[in-house]
Structures are given as C-alpha cells and as structure tokens.
Amino acid sequence: MFRIGSNRKAPRGVRAVVASVAAAATLLSMSGCTAVQHVLDSQQTADPASLDLSNVPENLRSYYQQQVEWNDCGGGRECATITAPMNWDDPTMGDIELAATRIPAAGDRQGSLFTNPGGPGASGYDFVYDGGEDSFSSDLRSAFDIVGWDPRGVGRSSAVECYDDAGMDEYFYGVPEKMPKTDEEKIAYAEEQAKKFADACKEHTGELLNYVDTMSTVHDLDLLRAVVGDAKLNYFGFSYGTDIGAHYADTFPLNVGRMVLDGATDPSLGQFDVVLAQQGAFGDATKAYLEDCLSQAKKCPFRGNVDQAMKQINRVMEDADKRKILASDGRQLSSGVISTAINAALYDESSWEYLTQAFSDYMLQGNPDTFFLLSDFYYGRDETGHYDSNMFEAFMAINCLDYPVETDPAKIKEYNKKLKEATPIGVDSPEELGDVQCQQWPYQSRVQPAKVTAAGAQPILVVGTTGDPATPVEWAEAVASQLESGVLLTYNGEGHIAYDEGDKCVVGAVDEYLTTGTPPANGTVCG
Template identity: 35%
Template sequence: MPRPSLPRAAALTATVVLLTSVLAGCGDDAEDEDLSAQKLSWKDCPAPSQAQGGGPSPSPLPDNGAWQCATMKAPLDWDDPEGDTIGIELIRAQASGERGRRIGSLVFNFGGPGGSGVTTLPAFGEEYETLRTRYDLVSFDPRGVGRSAAVWCESDQQLDAYFQLDATPDDATERTELLDGVKQFNDACEDRSERMLPHVATTDAARDMDLMRQVLGDDKLHYFGISYGTELGGVYAHLFPENVGRAVFDAVVDPTQTPEQGALGQAKGFQRALDNFAEDCVSQEEECPIGDSAQDVKDRIAQLLEDLDARPIPGVFPRELTQTAATNGIAQALYSQDFWQYLTDGLEQAYDGDGQILMLLSDSLNGRSENGEYSNLVPANISINCADDKPRYTVAQVQRALPEFRAASEVFGDFLAWSMLSCTDWAVPGAADHPDVSAPGSAPILVVGNTGDPATPYEGARKMVRALGEGVGVELTYRGQGHGAYDSENKCVRNAVDGYLLDDRVPKAGTVCS
C-alpha cells in the first residue's frame, strides 16, 4: 500500500474531495525543434478532469482576473532530448503589481509526489496574493501526473478492492493477499503505462523545471517547494545550482534517508502529531468526547483499530471501514490542525459503529471523489517513488524492521513498515538510496521546518540544510502543528518568507517562529 507521503489536502468538504491530477499523452516528434524557444499559448483553464480529481474550473482571482493554462513540450526521455515529447501542463496567475516591479515567475510544487499543481495552486491562490504583487504565480502537473502524460494503473473498481486490502498482515494468508494485491497493482501500472514508467523520476521533473524556466523567460528559477516539492527543489539545485534564484522549501523532506528510514521517520512524525491531537482534545474547556486523558484517547484509538482488524464497520456504502482505511483516515486528519475536529467527529462516530467520516478522510488521501472516481494521485505517487528509490524490500526485511516501527508508533508502525513493499517487483529499477541535493554555488535557499509536522518530520529541515552545503541552506523553525508552515498564517513565518521572495532579505539562520 502506498505510504502516506501524499500532498497536503487542498480542501476538506463534507465529501472530502482531494484536489489532484489530469490526462495527456505523449508522442510528438521533437526532431530539430529547440524546445527552449517554444512559445506557450495561454488560455482560460478548463475544469479539472478525473485524473486531476474533478470539480469546477478555477474561481476568478481576487482582482477578477482569470487563471490561465498552457502546455509546454518536454522530451519524453531527457537522455534523448531530440526524440518524442510529452506535454507538461502549466497554470499561472499573472503578477498584479506595477509592471516595473515584477521579478519574474514563482514556480510552485505542492508535493506528493503525484500532486497536481494545476488544481492545487488555485485552491490556495489567496494565500499567495502578496507574492503575486511581484511574481507571476506558476505551477504545473509534473510528468506522470494529471494532464502531463498521466500514469494509470488499476480501474476505479480495482482500486476500491486494493484499498480494502489488509495493509498490516497478521499471518501468512494475509501476507500472501497483500503481496498478490501489490503485484496486481504494479503489473497494471506496467500494462497501462509502460512507456512513461522509466521517465517519471524526480531528476526528469527537475530538468522539466529548468526548461520551464527558459520558456517562461526567466534567467533564474524562483521556486516555492512544499513537502515532496522540497526534494524536487533540492534535486534541481543540485543539477542547476547556477540557475537557482530565490527559493523556499517548506515542510522539508529529509534527503539523507533511505525509504526505510523515511517510513520510520513518518511513523514517529505521525505518532507525535497524534500525541499532540490527544493532548489538545483533553485540554479544551469542553469535555473531550473521545477520551478522559491523552493516553485514554490514544488507547481507545488503538483498540478501535484492533477491533476493525477483526470486524470492519459500515463506511461509505457499500464499502466497509477496515483497519487499514481507518489508519489512513486518521493520518489524513493529522496533516492539518484544521482537520482535528473532523478526526474527533470521525472517531466519535466510529465508536458508535459508523465509519463514514473516517472513510471519507481515507478516500481523500487516496484521491477518491464522491462519485467513486480516482484521480491518478496514487499511481503517480508510487511510480515516482519507485523510479527514485533503489531499494526493493522483502517480507523478511519488513518483519525484521517491525519491532523498531512498533516502538515508534503503536498506531502507524505496522502500517508504514508494510508500506515498504510498494515497489516490490516494480517494472523499472530505482535510481538511488536517496536523492543528491548538494548544491555548491547556489543562491541561498530558505528551509522552513515545522516542529509538529507529521509527514515530513522537523528533523528533516536541518538535514536538508546540511546536505545543500555551506552557505546555501538557511534554516527557519516554526513551532506549530500540521504539514507545512507558510499556510499556517503565522506572521513571523509569512514575514520571513515574503521578505526573502519579495525583497531578497535573507532571514538570519536559526530564526525561530512560534
């Protein structure tokens, strides 16, 4: 099962629809064409398709301007730049300030991997209005995602069954079922997306971004990376240090970890977030409805998951809330403190035998819409991870790691340990144990870590600073909750980030915001 290293949710409604990704093909002949000289044809953006998660066209900008979309040609294979091309879908909001004060384009990647920037940027557009005074805000669907030559694997009905698998097997029969399910999913990816699978690595996306920089007319890439977007930004800085402009990394991936170390770090991070959630619930003036003490809250959650392993409860008809779906839903709610009330409501409901809210949260993390259609978020997530990650773990390796994972988290330990099997028997070899982000000669990169971040634990920010190299990474700490810092609206964080991106004021290294 895919590990919950997915993009932050753009919205949480009654149906918990995750905003993500759209469909496009590859196959144009790029022979004798200078792709860096191509001219983009910007038009009003269409409504997102199934691969992007569906929904309406982007709402007008605060000044009633329109979001614009275009398709950039990029090589299918960067080792054969004059061969076939694919389309990379872009979205922009043009700068709102005086023309003479425009700095250039500010390119966003919101994470995943597998998240569609074309749908996510408009969802968060108002948060970046200050930055729009001097930048065109730009984002994109990375290759393999959404409209950018999307990777597809199983059908919607098959994915429903895939996500009902027991992702924490207790015996040989359950292990066989899990392995068979993973193999079926991975075989489907190869059957439907064989041509794209070798070309969706983070290094490929980084090269796309440098082509994007040139096509947008910028001498330097000004960049805002969130979650996995920090890894992509680090890889870009390693490949093109001389082209880095003003860059911010928020919710920072630890670039020094193997997939196993990363999964263990997430187990600790999600457990820390669950601890904080439990403490918050019992500290309110009103009585916490899901436990008498923080430990009681966590004990009852652990008992619920144990009970669901033996006896699922009704979820979203006709599906049942399983132990796996409940764990997934709890993880989704921990991505943002704004979602904690949904988690409280979902747990209270589940204790009464109704799993609807927790299942909707799980559906959101998996990219499933209310009408039962899946975006290509999960296929893209797994495809990019497996293209990047060299290790291919076995059942024996997972079993040896289980004690350490369980010590890290009673709730998430098994779930994240077994998720290491996602790339077993994958059709394409992985690139490396971990990404190379060393970037000597790069301009300063502001690296923002959140002490309460569940998905990209705080410790990763310092590791990223060290890996970028002396004089490049500038660390800023936010003492808060949730995945990321800038969208917390903390004034200290906002002032530091905006001051750098807008006025080139680099904050003092080690600055702490609370």
C-alpha cells in the same frame, strides 16, 4: 506506501495571508537599497531567445527554444502545454507533454515563481488554478507570475494510468472474503494485490512509467524556467515539492534565483529511514491530538491519559477487522480505513475535531461513516466513488523510481521491529513484510539517496514546523545544513508546512526573501 503521502490539507489550499511589512522589518536584517536593487536587477526576465544555452546539450536545445503559447483559460489564468523529452538521456525515444497554468503578476513583475504542492503526485496546475489567491500572499502575486505545472506522470500532463475508479476502490478499500491470518497468508495477499496494480500501471501507462522519477522532473523544471524566459529559477516548494527544489538546486545551482523549501524532505535518507522518521512524527502528532481531545472531556470519546487513549484506539482498530461493520454506502470498515482517517486529520490541526467526531460516531453509535469521509478526503474520492486525480497512482510510480528497494531479509526484519516501536497506533504486520508495492514494480530505481549541496547557489530558505507529522522538522534542519547556502527558518506549531498557518513572522520572512532576495537570519524561529 512510504514517503510524504498525500499533501492534502483541510482546507485544500494554503490560506490567504497578506504579508505584514512591519513584522518583516523586525525580523530581517536589511542590507540596504543598493544590495536589494542589485538582487532585483539580477532577477529580471529575459527574452527566451536571448537566454544562454551554452550548457545545454545540443540535442536538447530545441526543447529549450520552443515557442510556448499561453492562452486565456478563465479566471484570470493563462494555460499552456510544453513539450519535453520522455527520456532526457535519449530524446529520440519520443516526447511527453507538460501542462502548466499561471496567474500573471498584478504589479511590477520580477519574473515567474514556480510552485509544487507535494505528493508526490499532487497537481501543481490545480494548486495554482483553483487556489492561487488563497495559497500566496498579495505581495507575491503582485511581484511574480505564479506558475504551477503537473509534473510528468501527473494529472493533465502525460500521466500514469493504472485503475479506473472501481479498481482504485478495490485497491484502497477492498477486504478479502477470507481475511489472511498467518504471516505467510498476509504477505501472499499483499504481494498479489501489489502485482495486479503494478501490471495494470505498466499496461496502461507504457514506457512513460519508467521515466516519471524526480530527477526527470528536475530537468523538466529547468526547461520550464527557460521557456518562460527566466534566466534564474524562482521557486516555492511544499512538502515533496521541496524534494524537487533541492534536487534542482543541486543539479543546476547557478540557475537558482530565490528558492523556498517549506516542509522540507531530506534527500539523503533511504526509504526505511523516511518511513521511520515519519511514523515517529505522526506518533508525536497523535499524542498532541489526544492531549487536546482529553482536555475537552465532554466532547472526547476517550478516557484516561494519552497512553490509555492510544490503547483504546488500537482496540477499536483490532475490533474493526473482526466485526465487518459496513458504512452507509456498503463499504466495509477496516483498520486500514481508520489509519488513513487518522493520518488525514493529523495533517492540519483544524481537522482534529473531525477525527474526534469520527471516533465518537463509531465508539458511541457504531457508525463508521466519518472515518470514510476523512479517508476519502485523503484519497480525493467523492461521494459517487470518483477519484479527482491520479495522485496516488503517480505517487506509487514516482516513489518506486526514487528509492532503491531493500530486499535483505535481515534489514527488513530490523526495520519492522523499529517501525513497531515508532508507531504507537496500528495493527502488527509480518516481520518479513517489506516495501511490497515497489518490490513488484516493473522498473527499479536508478538513483541512490545522497546529500544535496547546491554549491554556488544563491541563498535557499528552508522552512520546518516543529509539529509537522509528514515532514519532521529534523529534515528541514538537515537540508539547511547540507545546502552550502541554506538558511533555516523554524515555525513552532502543529500541522504540515508553515506558510499556510498565517503566522505573520513566517509569511513576512518568506515574502521579504522572495520579493527582495534578503533571507532572514539563519536559525530564525517564529511562533
């Protein structure tokens, strides 16, 4: 598994923050009322029937001109289903459905603000419906309809289907009766499990499985922009959601309104480079966690310095694979469960205490339950064994279409050598082990990693966090430099994405830009 992984944080939504106008004023260089009014005028929502569709191929215009009915779906939300072609290059193959929800603007409406919380595979519908007030400031909710949708392959939209709950349990938590010992046995076992999963996805999803790639979602997003009547797209993407936004800007630069990419991914990187950068960032986050833990000697189960604590964690993981310790629900602990628990906690500094509890419970009492609680949170599994979404099924499907699979044995060995150096925690894997899941996937990627320039687009605000373990700050820096109109905002802090940290400098700068069109100075640093 590679790329961003789950965009789950604890708490799930982005915390509510009201922008500080005073703080924003000290950060931003205002260009005067005339310029601001010009930007506002350019963002006004149009009647869908009046939008210019001259650049839309004639065989696709009916999708752009469809009449969408938004219905009250409770909690002050409106919901709708939009029709899109399964294959944008050949609409005769049939249609799919996209599920969307929105919170209508509470004040003087400037248009729609589309959002995606990441993944790939996370539900934008749930993100807005369940946590819209927590995720976006009152300033943004006053100025915009906040719109979330489930991308193709995800959730309530036409979705990827692979396993039932029991199958997902076996996929994530299953331990073979006889653990493979040699490299050949480990690779054979991994390939067998990957092939079973891939075959199930193809059987239960059908042709859609070949068309859940990010570029297809980019075209869906332009369709959504049109059916809500917006001449320009206003967009706030988080984590993998920035990948959607960056590719949209590169594909439809003249349709870009105001766009924020928080926790940016770098589209120019191949899958191995993505994993190596992520593992290095997670390694740094692990060190930051351990430094914090060791400073609280009475609570911390580790002893010595950070390097010694790292070795203790590796011994715990090796021990788990040998001892066959069972959780209270009967599942067997493995190094994979511990690794997932660590990653889940590192997404948000507020979760570090739960990771400490997990290691304390296991190292002092032999109780692995808290490791499973963290891992289950990451995967969206409840105490009954039910998974709350198809996020990780969609995650696999989208990733395998977005990145070409590397099959060169020499490059795979070189990658595994670098991965071992970049990853301070984890059990060694065979040198020949590549991206097993995508190697078994029934459909291959049709794209190559490439830089995004979005020539001609309005300013695009790119936000990076220095201690982000999932989307390293270097990616935000790279994307901001690739985009011709990119503006970089850096937050000095820990955790994945910046806007939800509640920093007045970050929230003020983002809100000012989205509501007025005036970005902060390029290179602004907060925190």
